[in-house]
Amino acid sequence: MSEPDCAVVKFGLTLEDREIEASARVPAGPVRVVDLLPVLHNLASAVVAVGEEQVREQGKVISCGPGCGACCRQMVPISEMEARYLAALVDAMPPARGAHVAGRFRAAVARLEELGLIAKFRAMARHTPTERFEIARDFFRAxxxxxFLEDESCSIHPARPMSCREYLVTSPPELCANLTVADVEMVPLPAKPSLVLYRFSNGVGEDRWRHLPLVLALEWAAEHAGDEQPKLPGPEIFMNFLRRLAHLPKDWTPPPAQL
Ligand code: SF4
Structure with a gap:
């Protein structure tokens, strides 16, 4: 299959006192938002790098790295588009590998059923932040x-969801492993791109909240395979995302979704 025609978008983004100046190569013609996810993921990593630089300037050391999967047993929220993206990623794996990973997803869902958490997980976006925290705590304890966690490392690191990119700490890994939330020192980020992505299924922003726990990604994507997905020119989608990101209030918690 031939590569789509691409456009280079040059942009500047001011986050706190830092300026990100970069360019992104995006498909020029109409595409689905999910087709732009690798570019949006790279943008998220650039935003996270600003936070990393700030804590390093303060002399702090980031604890996260290969071999530490302490946070990968937490309830990881992903956008609906990332669920489609991860399902496509698993589909594209060599058959034996894909079957292994898909089996791990089924095992996780079976465990949720055993724990009596599956209904709460499937309705996760409708809960209040406090309810979400309690459900996530019960899941974590299990x-x-x-x-995707292999040998305590992320087996899809370059394609990992935005919320995984945004989770960085300077506190000891044991605190993440025990989920002593009050003591975990997160790296403060100048913006959270995941919060834009949850409302970005239409490629414009301000859509309804569309997020779910990562362990339900394959189940959700299979159920919604036939859904219509809007298409817009790649540069337009990218600039819409950038605008939403630039205007996102810092330290803001999403309300329950209105479905
Ligand atoms: S996708 Fe990767 S980084 Fe994210 S929770 Fe899974 S293993 Fe961890």
Whole structure:
């Protein structure tokens, strides 16, 4: 299959006192938002790098790295588009590998059923932040690993969801492993691109909240395979995302979704 025609978008983004100046190569013609996810993921990593630089300037050391999967047993929220993206990623794996990963997803869902959490997980976006925290705490206590976690490292690191990119700490890994939330020192970020992505299924922003726990990604994507997905020119989608990101209030918690 031939590569789509691409456009280079040059942009500047001011986050706190830092300026990100970069360019992004995006498909020029109409595409689905999910087709732009690798570019949006790179943008998220650039935003996270600003936070990393700030804590390093303060002399702090980031604890996260390969071999530490302490946070990968937490309830990881992803956007609906990332669920489609991850399902496509698993589909594109060599058959034996794909079957192994898909089996791990099924095992995680079976464990949720055993724990009596499956209905709460499937309705996750409708809960209040406090309810979400309580459900996530019960899930974490059960120790269900992310299906992509291999040898305590992320097996899809370049394609990992935005919320995984945004989770960085300077506190000891044991605190993440025990989920002593009050003591975990997160790296403060100048913006959270995941919060834009949850409302970005239409490629414009301000859509309804569309997020779910990562362990339900394959189940959700299979159920919604036939859904219509809007298409817009790649540069337009990218600039819409950038505008939403630039205007996102810092330290803001999403309300329950209105479905
Ligand atoms: S996708 Fe990767 S980084 Fe994210 S929870 Fe899973 S293993 Fe961890």
């Amino acid at each position: 120790g269900v690993a992310c299906p």
